[in-house]
Amino acid sequence: MKLPGHDAIARQADEHLVTHRVKLPRKVVDRPIRQVGKRLMMALLVLVATAFIVYFDRDGYTDNSDRSVDLLDSFYYATVTLSTTGYGDITPVSDGARLTNIFVITPLRVIFLIILVGTTLEVLTERTREEWRLNRWRSVLRDHTVVIGFGTKGRSAIQTVCATGLKKEQVVVVDPSSKVIDVATAEGYAGVVGDATRSDVLKRAELQRARQIIIATQRDDTAVLVTLTARQLNRNAKIVAAVREEENAPLLKQSGADAVITSASAAGRLLGLSVLSPAAGMVMEDLIQQGSGLDMVERPVIKAEVGRRPKETDDLVVSVVRGHRVLGYDDPDVGTIQLTDRLITIVRASPGAQVAPDIRPLPRD
Known part of the structure; x- marks a missing residue:
C-alpha cells in the first residue's frame, strides 16, 4: 500500500541521515x-x-x-x-x-x-x-513502549505514560530527524533515527517485542503506513495512533490500531464547548492536563465496592470497564460493580506524585 506523500517523506528522511542509527541516553561531555x-x-x-x-x-x-x-x-x-x-x-x-x-x-x-x-x-x-x-x-529490552514521532503529541504521550511509573529506559523514540532524536536522548529516552514506515527501522527499536506503540506522526497517511508496518511486526502490542482528520480514523483502525485519537476534532469540540460554556471548557482542559487539578484515571475495583452501584462509590465513577466493553455509569447493563471490573473515575490530582502502577491515566488527545 502506498499513499500520496510517502516518497516525499522518505526523501526527507534520507536527507537527515545516511544510515539508521540507535542513540542511547548519555552524559554530556566536552566538545x-x-x-x-x-x-x-x-x-x-x-x-x-x-x-x-x-x-x-x-x-x-x-x-x-x-x-x-x-x-x-x-x-x-x-x-x-x-x-x-x-x-x-x-x-x-x-x-x-x-x-x-x-x-x-x-x-x-x-x-x-x-x-x-x-x-x-x-x-x-x-x-x-x-x-x-x-x-x-x-538484550534486556522487553515489553517497552515505542513512540513514533517526538513532536508535541508524542512528547505529551510519553509524559503521560511515564506518570504511571514507567521508567524512561523502557521508552524508545523513533523519528526521521537526528536533531529531534538528540533532544529525546537528552531527556533520557533511547532513540532511533529513521523513517518509521520501514520495517528495518522499527526492528532497530525492537518494536516486535514492545508492549504498546504510540503513533504520533505529523501526517495521517504516514500514520496509516506506520500502523500497517507495526501491526505486521507485532500482532499483540497495543497500538494507539493520532490523526488530524476524523475521516481517517476508520482507516487507522482497519490498519490495526486499537485506539485512534482525532486531534483536530477534539480541539474543535473543546473550542466549541468553551464558547458555549467557558466554565465547562476550563473543566475539560483541566482533565486534559495531567498532574494538576482533576485527573481521569482507570483503576481496579476494591472489595468494599463489590455489589454497589457506580453512584454509591466514594469516587466519581464515569464508566465501568467490563471485559472488552466500556459501559457508562448509568447504563442498565452495569447493574452492580463486580470484582473483575475496572472503574474510570475522576479524582483530584496530587502535583508531583506518581500514579500507582495499577491506576492508569486515560490517554490525552
Whole structure:
C-alpha cells in the first residue's frame, strides 16, 4: 500500500541521515575541539617541565657540537626525547642526569605519548563501549513502549505514560530527524533515527517485542503506513495512533490500531464547548492536563465496592470497564460493580506524585 506523500517523506528522511542509527541516553561531555585543546595543553606542560628539568641539571649533559647545554638545547633535548626520536647529539653523562632520565624523564615520556595517542584510544574505547551498551540494551529490552514521532503529541504521550511509573529506559523514540532524536536522548529516552514506515527501522527499536506503540506522526497517511508496518511486526502490542482528520480514523483502525485519537476534532469540540460554556471548557482542559487539578484515571475495583452501584462509590465513577466493553455509569447493563471490573473515575490530582502502577491515566488527545 502506498499513499500520496510517502516518497516525499522518505526523501526527507534520507536527507537527515545516511544510515539508521540507535542513540542511547548519555552524559554530556566536552566538545571534541575542547578535548583536543586540553590534551595539547597537557602535552605542552609535560614538554616544558622536561625542558626545565634538563636545564637545571645541564651540567650533567653534553652536546656533541659545543659541549655545553643552554635553554634552547634543553627544549631540543626534551622534544626529541619525549617523541622517542633520540638523535644522540645531546646525552646525559653524569650519574645524576642518568638517574633523572630513568626515574623522571622516562615516565614523562610515557605520559607524553599517552596524551598524544589518547584521542585515538578514546575513540576506539568509546566505540567499543557504545557497541557494548547497544548490545546490552537490545538484550534486556522487553515489553517497552515505542513512540513514533517526538513532536508535541508524542512528547505529551510519553509524559503521560511515564506518570504511571514507567521508567524512561523502557521508552524508545523513533523519528526521521537526528536533531529531534538528540533532544529525546537528552531527556533520557533511547532513540532511533529513521523513517518509521520501514520495517528495518522499527526492528532497530525492537518494536516486535514492545508492549504498546504510540503513533504520533505529523501526517495521517504516514500514520496509516506506520500502523500497517507495526501491526505486521507485532500482532499483540497495543497500538494507539493520532490523526488530524476524523475521516481517517476508520482507516487507522482497519490498519490495526486499537485506539485512534482525532486531534483536530477534539480541539474543535473543546473550542466549541468553551464558547458555549467557558466554565465547562476550563473543566475539560483541566482533565486534559495531567498532574494538576482533576485527573481521569482507570483503576481496579476494591472489595468494599463489590455489589454497589457506580453512584454509591466514594469516587466519581464515569464508566465501568467490563471485559472488552466500556459501559457508562448509568447504563442498565452495569447493574452492580463486580470484582473483575475496572472503574474510570475522576479524582483530584496530587502535583508531583506518581500514579500507582495499577491506576492508569486515560490517554490525552
